[in-house]
Amino acid sequence: MLTFSGYLFIRDAENGRKVAVEVPKYKIGESVYFVLQNVGKFTRDANNLLQANLYMRVYNSDGSLLAKDDNIFGEDFAINTMVENEALESPYAFYKTDNTDKPGIYRFELIIMDKVIGDIISAASEFELYE
Secondary structure: OOEOOEEEEEEEOHHHOEEEEOOOEEEOOOEEEEEEEOEEOOOEOOOOOEOEEEEEEEEOOOOOEEEEEOOOOOOOOOEOOOOHHHEEOOOEEEEEOOOOOOOEEEEEEEEEEEOOOOEEEEEEEEEEEEO
């Protein structure tokens, strides 16, 4: 059964670095990163590989689906035996805001699937956009 230890929001910082944010409030034009922490335990397939997929959903302030990606990891994503404890440390997705977005409260959702056994977990949290 898949579990995760938590999630966090991240933003771009100086020098190409990324930093965690305590209050998920972003200026329109910024990228919003949503990260799951310590996702596992995945099941190994017949070739001793872990197979997973990550899905993203972003909902705008009125609850309508604004953005989605159903195949973030790609069709042939498989992890070799170097993964510790059959877990992914920090799978993430991001949403690049732009001038078509309006100020308000948005919701970011990540869904991750163990493709070997079909197990799915998800996490969602709100973030704010301002001008």
